[in-house]
Amino acid sequence: MSKVKRGAVKVFIFILGVFLFAFPFTSSHGEEVYEIGAIFAVTGPAAWLGDPEKKAVELMVERLNQQGGIQGKKIKVVIYDTQGDPQIAVLKARELVTKDHVMVILGPSRTPTSAAVMKALQLDREKNRFRIPMVSCAAGRILTQPVKPWVFTTPQTNALAAEKVLEYLSSKSIKRVAVVYVSNEFGEDGYSNLKKLAPKYGIEIVGVETYGGKDRDMTAQLTKLAAKKPKAIINWSVGPTSVIVTKNFKQLGLDKKGILLVMNHGQGNLKYVELCGEAAEGVVLPSGKILVAQDLPTTDPQKKVLMNFKEMYEKAYKEPVSHFAGHAYDALMLVVTAIEKGNVKPGDGAALKKALETKTSGFVGIDGIFRYSCQDHNGLSIEDLVMLKVEKGRFTLAR
The missing domain is CATH 3.40.50.2300 (Response regulator)
Structure with missing residues (x-):
């Protein structure tokens, strides 16, 4: 290729690049x-x-x-x-x-x-x-x-959800809790926040256990925690593992031993309740307001937006x-x-x-x-x- 032609090609490519940079975000109709x-x-x-x-x-x-x-x-x-x-x-x-x-x-x-x-x-x-x-x-x-x-x-954030959980437990005079969580960034962050904030609410974490994201039975971890005699067990995970923890908790009869199961805001979906069945009965968790939008007072500044989207x-x-x-x-x-x-x-x-x-x-x-x-x-x-x-x-x- 001659120098003239190569120069012409370079100019064309430059002009094309400028054009694409100036007008890159158009639909197939040129809009x-x-x-x-x-x-x-x-x-x-x-x-x-x-x-x-x-x-x-x-x-x-x-x-x-x-x-x-x-x-x-x-x-x-x-x-x-x-x-x-x-x-x-x-x-x-x-x-x-x-x-x-x-x-x-x-x-x-x-x-x-x-x-x-x-x-x-x-x-x-x-x-x-x-x-x-x-x-x-x-x-x-x-x-x-x-x-x-x-x-x-x-x-x-996990920090806000952890504090909401601890605030609630404190209001119920629950001072001894145990924590079980999944070994990933989400679970570790949840536990870290619970550990940091628990003293603020006069709550003692008496036991801690972990599990993998693909584990399919957590009865061993829950049994160890129950032996510490907590008044509540807090689980920090999302997805299938949270369902397994809930079912294992029920199978062990821990609710009948006066232990409350507390989940995190990762269970804010009725799918969780459906998958757990009766095992979910009595579980408490922090959440945004969308799941109870209809129960909010009319003075709540979010109610209109929540109800419209719902x-x-x-x-x-x-x-x-x-x-x-x-x-x-x-x-x-x-x-x-x-x-x-x-x-x-x-x-x-x-x-x-x-x-x-x-x-x-x-x-x-x-x-x-x-x-x-x-x-x-x-x-x-x-x-x-x-x-x-x-x-x-x-x-x-x-x-």
């Missing part, structure tokens, strides 16, 4: 769109988290587009299934940013998958290659404490709304709010991150009233949680 990516555990052991999360995002994107989108521009959402696996989550996250060119990632569903994506894309560093925010639907402290520049979360979701999918659907609703709608109030252009992830920090305070969501800032990328408080009790196969406010 500017907001490209949003999402990765959830739609299948696999954590599907009771990711399936409702996916449904919530699809439902709200369809509704928003019917109303004209964001600032007159449609939303295009690309959703991938992580199967709850950190390696798959990283692969799909890379695909979202390098192939689909999204300006934000919603999810993942779990703390281990979220942490893996955060590290792989270097979202915990101010300077990185991609410069797009991730709004995770996981609760682990590792994601937001200390603040990670490009990572936000929507669920109440009715919309249940009408669309013919299934009960869950705590996890709320995580994804909040992730999407916080992004939408930031774009609208910050006048963020399609594709500008850096501007979106700044708007999430400065333009969303006071957002009334499903998980609570958010107050994101440069110093707080979770933005919730203990007041955004309630304690629930399983009674006759449904969640009720624990009194």
Whole structure:
């Protein structure tokens, strides 16, 4: 190829690159769109988290587009299934940013998958290659404490959930507890917070046991803990292991020995109750308010938003709304709010991150009233949680 032709090719490539950079976010019809990516555990052991999360995002994107989108521009959402696996989550996250060119990632569903994506894309560093925010639907402290520049979360953190549990137990004059938890980032973070906060409420942790994420029998751990004579056993896990712990607890007759079983906010789904059957009766756990929206007073500032989403979701999918659907609703709608109030252009992830920090305070969501800032990328408080009790196969406010 001659020097002239090579020079012409270089010029063409340069012009094409400038064009693609200036106008990258267009639909097949040439319209500017907001490209949003999402990765959830739609299948696999954590599907009771990711399936409702996916449904919530699809439902709200369809509704928003019917109303004209964001600032007159449609939303295009690309959703991938992580199967709850950190390696798959990283692969799909890379695909979202390098192939689909999204300006934000919603999810993942779990703390281990979220942490893996955060590290792989270097979202915990101010300077990185991609410069797009991730709004995770996981609760682990590792994601937001200390603040990670490009990572936000929507669920109440493990620290808040742990404190709500201890506050409740203290109000019931329960001072001796035991803890059993899954050996991963989520479980370890839950236990760490319980251990740190227990003295504040005059509560003694008399025994601690752990189990693996794929274990299928925890009777040995529960038997050891029961021998310590606690008044409550707190379990910190999510997915099938929490069901197994609940059934093993019942099989051992520990409820009849005056021991209360306390779960964490990872069981905020009626699927948990259905899978446990009668074994779930009497279990208490912290949760956002969506599961008891109808029981809230009309003065509650979240009630209108909660009831609207609950009715919309249940009408669309013919299934009960869950705590996890709320995580994804909040992730999407916080992004939408930031774009609208910050006048963020399609594709500008850096501007979106700044708007999430400065333009969303006071957002009334499903998980609570958010107050994101440069110093707080979770933005919730203990007041955004309630304690629930399983009674006759449904969640009720624990009194």
